[in-house]
Amino acid sequence: MIAEADLLDRTFHALSDSNRRAIVVRLSRGPASVSELAEPLAISLPAVSQHLDVLRSSGIVSSEKTGRVRTCRLEATPMKTVEQWIAANREMWEGHLNRIGDVLDQTYGGTE
Amino acid sequence: MIAEADLLDRTFHALSDSNRRAIVVRLSRGPASVSELAEPLAISLPAVSQHLDVLRSSGIVSSEKTGRVRTCRLEATPMKTVEQWIAANREMWEGHLNRIGDVLDQTYGGTE
Numbered sequence: 722m723i724a725e726a727d728l729l730d731r732t733f734h735a736l737s738d739s740n741r742r743a744i745v746v747r748l749s750r751g752p753a754s755v756s757e758l759a760e761p762l763a764i765s766l767p768a769v770s771q772h773l774d775v776l777r778s779s780g781i782v783s784s785e786k787t788g789r790v791r792t793c794r795l796e797a798t799p800m801k802t803v804e805q806w807i808a809a810n811r812e813m814w815e816g817h818l819n820r821i822g823d824v825l826d827q828t829y830g831g832t833e
Numbered sequence: 834m835i836a837e838a839d840l841l842d843r844t845f846h847a848l849s850d851s852n853r854r855a856i857v858v859r860l861s862r863g864p865a866s867v868s869e870l871a872e873p874l875a876i877s878l879p880a881v882s883q884h885l886d887v888l889r890s891s892g893i894v895s896s897e898k899t900g901r902v903r904t905c906r907l908e909a910t911p912m913k914t915v916e917q918w919i920a921a922n923r924e925m926w927e928g929h930l931n932r933i934g935d936v937l938d939q940t941y942g943g944t945e
Contacts, residue, residue, distance in 0.1 A: 726851045737845035739838045742918075749926040795926055804919045806854075807912060814861040814907055 731779035752794040843891035864906040
């Protein structure tokens with residue numbers, strides 16, 4: 722199991738490239754073979770394999786080989802961990818903004 | 834203005850490091866000076882500055898210098914863009930899983 726900090730490092734890194742995000746978007750509609758994933762992308766098959774390695778190392782994508790076809794699928798946990806991290810920060814941040822709002826209300830006594 | 838794909842690239846990259854995430858967590862509680870940000874981190878001040886450069890280039894953090902003190906603050910837009918991207922994908926992914934569930938229900942005619 723990857724520790725949470727390491728999982729966040731790898732997942733954020735995996736998502737920092739538009740081709741890798743395009744692969745994730747495609748896989749969120751359902752599993753796909755490597756050649757299906759490569760087809761809409763304007764990059765070589767080896768480049769697609771490299772991107773898939775990065776996605777696999779973060780755990781976002783898993784793959785299984787049957788005969789000559791490697792099928793990739795999305796795994797929910799890493800994306801969920803990232804989403805929860807961002808949401809927790811947003812809540813803290815919005816709490817901070819609310820407290821500023823309260824201070825301004827108390828200082829200026831208005832709602833404007 | 835940074836195009837959305839570029840903003841996502843930069844924001845995901847900015848968040849792919851645990852020290853930069855620690856800075857974001859600290860700033861979500863309110864603005865802080867560079868030395869306040871550096872204090873809890875076990876890295877040098879130049880390293881903190883480099884991390885802040887990465888965070889600034891994504892727009893997550895803005896800063897303002899008054900006299901000798903540079904104050905950093907969190908900006909909501911990049912984090913919101915990343916959060917929306919992940920949520921949109923999760924919805925697509927959950928929709929896919931629901932459709933699989935429907936197919937299984939139709940095939941096996943049960944709720945188990």
